[in-house]
Amino acid sequence: MKDAALEAYRELAPKPGDQEIAALIAKGESNQLEFKSSARWDYKQGKQNKVLEDIVVKTVAAFLNTDGGNLLIGVDDYRNVIGLANDYKLFGKKDSRDAYENFLTGLLLKNLGKDTSAL
DSSP, X not given: OHHHHHHXXXXXXXXXXXXXXXXXXXXXXXXXXXXXXXXXXXXXXXXXXXXXXXXXXXXXXXXXXXXXXXXXXXXXXXXXXXXXXXXXXXXXXXXXXXXXXXXXXXXXXXXXXXXXXXX
16 A cells, blocks of 8 residues: 555656656746646546647647647646646557657647647
């Protein structure tokens, strides 16, 4: 039990190189910083929800249409880092991080276009 808790902590805790992200989280949400628990997994319903993908796209579009910003996925509204494990599980692959990055890239390309996605 102790080992499982320690492993979960290591997986979710910010890494030494993530001090900039930890500083963003500490600031809290603003016009230029948004937290989303997930891009695919609905924590309230306990299942995948495609609507969350649209919310991510709309958030990025809003940042592109204003002064820019940062979207942190895997952080809840209370500034808790909850990670991406539930999103990763939906891919069913060993290297879910790569699959997740490809998913987000494809989602933004499809919805915002090739020219905009580079921004």
